[in-house]
Amino acid sequence: MEDRHVKAFKEESYDILAELESLLLELEENPKDATLIDRVFGAMHTIKGSGAMFGFDAISDFTHEIETVLDMVRDGILPVTSGLVRLTLSARDKILEMLDSGTQSLDKEARAIVAGFRDLIGNDESEIKEESEEPEPVETTLRITYRILFKPNTDIFTTGTNPLLLLSELKAMGECTIVARTNEIPPLAEYNPEACYVSWEIILTTNCDENAIRDVFIFVEDNCELSIEKIFEHDSGAESEDYKRLGEILLDRGAVTPEALNNVLNKHKFLGERLLESKVISREKIDAALKEQEHVRKVLQKDRDMQVSSLRVDAAKLDSLVDLVGELVTVQARLSQKASGDNDPELQLIAESVERLTEELRDNTMSIRMVPIGTLFSRFRRLVHDLAGELGKEVQIVTDGAATELDKTVIDQLNEPLVHIIRNAIDHGIEQPAERSSFGKPVKGTIHLAAEHAGASVVISISDDGAGLAPEILKAKAVEKGLIAADQELSEDECYSLILRPGFTTSTEVTDVSGRGVGMDVVKRSIDSLRGTIGITSSKGIGTTISLRLPLTLAIIDGLLVSVGQDLFVIPLAVIDECVELSKEESIQSRERSMMTFRGQVHPYVSLRHVLGIGGVAPAIEKVVLVNALGKRTGFSVDKVIGQHQTVIKTLSKVLGNVEGISGATILGDGTVALILDVNQLVKAERSDIQYKAQGAMPRRVEMTA
Amino acid sequence: MTKRIITVEDSTSLREMISFTLSEAGYEVAQAEDGQDALDKLTEFKADLVITDLNMPKMNGIELTSSLRANQMYRFIPIIFLTTESQLQKKQAAKEAGATGWIVKPFKPDQLLQVVRKVLG
Numbered sequence: 001m002e003d004r005h006v007k008a009f010k011e012e013s014y015d016i017l018a019e020l021e022s023l024l025l026e027l028e029e030n031p032k033d034a035t036l037i038d039r040v041f042g043a044m045h046t047i048k049g050s051g052a053m054f055g056f057d058a059i060s061d062f063t064h065e066i067e068t069v070l071d072m073v074r075d076g077i078l079p080v081t082s083g084l085v086r087l088t089l090s091a092r093d094k095i096l097e098m099l100d101s102g103t104q105s106l107d108k109e110a111r112a113i114v115a116g117f118r119d120l121i122g123n124d125e126s127e128i129k130e131e132s133e134e135p136e137p138v139e140t141t142l143r144i145t146y147r148i149l150f151k152p153n154t155d156i157f158t159t160g161t162n163p164l165l166l167l168s169e170l171k172a173m174g175e176c177t178i179v180a181r182t183n184e185i186p187p188l189a190e191y192n193p194e195a196c197y198v199s200w201e202i203i204l205t206t207n208c209d210e211n212a213i214r215d216v217f218i219f220v221e222d223n224c225e226l227s228i229e230k231i232f233e234h235d236s237g238a239e240s241e242d243y244k245r246l247g248e249i250l251l252d253r254g255a256v257t258p259e260a261l262n263n264v265l266n267k268h269k270f271l272g273e274r275l276l277e278s279k280v281i282s283r284e285k286i287d288a289a290l291k292e293q294e295h296v297r298k299v300l301q302k303d304r305d306m307q308v309s310s311l312r313v314d315a316a317k318l319d320s321l322v323d324l325v326g327e328l329v330t331v332q333a334r335l336s337q338k339a340s341g342d343n344d345p346e347l348q349l350i351a352e353s354v355e356r357l358t359e360e361l362r363d364n365t366m367s368i369r370m371v372p373i374g375t376l377f378s379r380f381r382r383l384v385h386d387l388a389g390e391l392g393k394e395v396q397i398v399t400d401g402a403a404t405e406l407d408k409t410v411i412d413q414l415n416e417p418l419v420h421i422i423r424n425a426i427d428h429g430i431e432q433p434a435e436r437s438s439f440g441k442p443v444k445g446t447i448h449l450a451a452e453h454a455g456a457s458v459v460i461s462i463s464d465d466g467a468g469l470a471p472e473i474l475k476a477k478a479v480e481k482g483l484i485a486a487d488q489e490l491s492e493d494e495c496y497s498l499i500l501r502p503g504f505t506t507s508t509e510v511t512d513v514s515g516r517g518v519g520m521d522v523v524k525r526s527i528d529s530l531r532g533t534i535g536i537t538s539s540k541g542i543g544t545t546i547s548l549r550l551p552l553t554l555a556i557i558d559g560l561l562v563s564v565g566q567d568l569f570v571i572p573l574a575v576i577d578e579c580v581e582l583s584k585e586e587s588i589q590s591r592e593r594s595m596m597t598f599r600g601q602v603h604p605y606v607s608l609r610h611v612l613g614i615g616g617v618a619p620a621i622e623k624v625v626l627v628n629a630l631g632k633r634t635g636f637s638v639d640k641v642i643g644q645h646q647t648v649i650k651t652l653s654k655v656l657g658n659v660e661g662i663s664g665a666t667i668l669g670d671g672t673v674a675l676i677l678d679v680n681q682l683v684k685a686e687r688s689d690i691q692y693k694a695q696g697a698m699p700r701r702v703e704m705t706a
Numbered sequence: 707m708t709k710r711i712i713t714v715e716d717s718t719s720l721r722e723m724i725s726f727t728l729s730e731a732g733y734e735v736a737q738a739e740d741g742q743d744a745l746d747k748l749t750e751f752k753a754d755l756v757i758t759d760l761n762m763p764k765m766n767g768i769e770l771t772s773s774l775r776a777n778q779m780y781r782f783i784p785i786i787f788l789t790t791e792s793q794l795q796k797k798q799a800a801k802e803a804g805a806t807g808w809i810v811k812p813f814k815p816d817q818l819l820q821v822v823r824k825v826l827g
Contacts, residue, residue, distance in 0.1 A: 009719035042761055049790055050720050052812025160784035160806035165827045219807035
């Protein structure tokens with residue numbers, strides 16, 4: 001408040017109080033003079049009103065009490081007595097005092113005066129009335145859709161009201177659809193340009209409550225027909241709610257009778273058209289109802305979109321963004337290479353900045369494709385529930401790390417493998433309730449789904465607290481199925497991985513759920529295709545854990561760049577165990593047998609030069625990259641190991657897409673193309689070629705040549 | 707275009723305070739001491755809004771409203787009354803005379819502007 005305004009108020013009040021004094025004295029002489037009473041009242045009224053406005057709240061409160069009494073005097077309810085005049089005079093002195101001191105509270109004396117006035121009207125209210133604060137419009141967290149009918153009286157303009165301003169106030173409160181009803185506009189001859197013939201129907205979705213909406217119309221309440229109806233509550237938790245059908249809305253509004261509606265419903269067309277044809281309702285009413293439907297549906301759609309507070313982007317756009325980032329990574333690698341070759345510090349500095357930015361950009365772009373795995377986990381609750389019921393078992397599912405993010409493509413392809421694993425866990429792992437309690441285990445079995453980051457991969461583990469795997473039974477089964485030789489020595493881990501072999505099943509009975517022996521090898525293949533690995537741990541009687549280690553993304557991988565002759569290849573780093581050198585002698589031996597010995601162990605050996613049909617002669621000292629393919633270590637011989645390379649995967653064209661052993665291509669820093677090897681396919685092709693039965697067994701071809 | 711408002715109020719301090727608030731908010735403001743003064747000034751000052759007190763010497767707010775509504779030029783002008791809680795009956799009379807809205811005294815500058823914007827747009 002400006003000081004000069006307060007000063008002006010004080011000066012004005014002094015004048016008023018001086019006048020009041022003489023008025024009161026005059027009134028004592030002429031207690032029946034109505035004009036005098038009016039002027040006394042007016043003086044008090046002005047002080048009260050202005051006092052509060054200029055921050056003199058105590059004066060305003062105090063004067064309010066006196067004004068109340070004076071109002072009654074003015075209305076002839078109370079007579080003017082010398083006692084009243086004396087009391088009012090002392091009140092006047094008190095106001096003067098309060099004006100000077102600027103006090104914010106009533107002192108004892110002031111309270112006594114107030115009590116005196118109250119006595120006059122027999123009001124024994126003990127507390128001095130507080131000016132009630134204007135209640136703030138309540139904002140509820142719940143969003144509600146209202147149907148508001150606003151029909152101003154035809155003479156609304158003569159009160160200086162512009163109805164359109166009220167509509168724009170409503171618009172500011174939320175999502176708003178306004179339908180003007182113009183059917184009452186008369187023919188031109190009867191038309192009064194000063195009258196308002198239009199009424200409005202407003203469908204408003206807002207957080208404000210009904211009172212807040214009424215407040216908009218506060219000045220026109222008496223000048224209009226207004227109805228506010230709650231038609232829909234938006235529950236933010238609900239997912240798939242839909243709004244009423246047109247017929248329901250019309251019935252709700254009383255625009256059509258149920259009989260008429262039913263009559264019309266028997267024909268086959270859009271309801272609106274049918275109703276129109278049958279002439280039970282005007283087009284305007286149907287349009288209004290349709291607008292309502294459209295409005296709420298629109299709001300609901302927005303709600304649904306908002307729930308994940310995200311932006312929908314066409315997957316193709318995202319893919320092209322990833323592609324572009326890939327190109328950028330490539331060009332950046334080229335720039336870095338050039339910079340490190342040149343002796344130009346400035347260029348090196350720039351190259352480093354570009355490298356840093358490119359890395360950030362790459363990580364950001366990749367993160368856009370990341371989706372929390374929780375969406376996948378939540379699908380399994382139903383599966384577990386249904387399966388447990390089918391098998392008469394009691395199983396609960398517990399999840400951890402649902403927020404762990406994985407590339408969307410990976411998540412999409414994980415569903416099926418996980419279903420298989422969970423099925424197996426419930427069917428083979430978790431025991432019947434009676435059995436469990438006899439072991440002292442809780443009757444209810446638990447499936448534990450967990451996901452966590454581990455470097456550039458994500459580990460998803462599926463654990464059950466069931467019977468666990470028995471290595472000796474697994475081995476016996478494998479022998480029986482002809483998967484391994486009877487005398488073959490297997491470690492525990494190797495026994496466990498037997499369940500991943502095609503055609504392996506331990507269940508004696510085939511159940512509806514699993515036990516057809518197709519489950520786990522399918523899982524293995526899917527995980528392989530995602531460039532992931534499977535680990536199995538188990539303890540008898542305690543449970544089994546299957547861990548899937550998956551790369552975070554499929555678009556960029558870490559690879560090892562190798563060369564054979566003039567050609568360059570990338571082997572995914574994730575499958576590589578180590579790199580070794582072979583002497584010429586060893587090489588020749590290995591090539592002859594398709595086997596190699598390394599640290600006393602025999603491994604399959606594949607010459608890339610041979611497999612890929614590359615001509616030329618292998619160098620004297622051959623490099624062998626030992627990879628983990630199809631559950632076994634296999635050596636791939638190459639000419640040179642160039643080094644680690646961050647590989648942006650480019651898919652091959654349709655023509656080349658089906659070439660076995662090649663999963664894609666990448667462009668190197670200098671623009672050369674390198675093919676990415678699919679080691680699993682290469683090994684498989686080799687194996688079917690050699691037809692060997694099991695690891696360690698002598699391949700037939702070798703047998704023949706030996 | 708700058709909207710023009712006339713404040714009709716016999717209390718100088720209140721009138722100045724209202725004028726100050728409105729001019730700060732970018733309105734062009736004229737002041738009148740009572741209804742008659744307002745009618746005189748309104749022939750020169752083409753107002754878009756009238757803010758008037760109820761009780762004033764010479765011509766009060768209700769009389770002012772009635773004569774404005776009878777005036778072809780100001781037939782549809784928004785008129786806001788300054789009232790107090792104890793003047794409910796007066797408020798009704800003002801409405802009948804053609805008042806657009808009201809502000810209850812005491813009010814804060816923000817509340818005044820809120821009402822002004824409500825009727826002026």
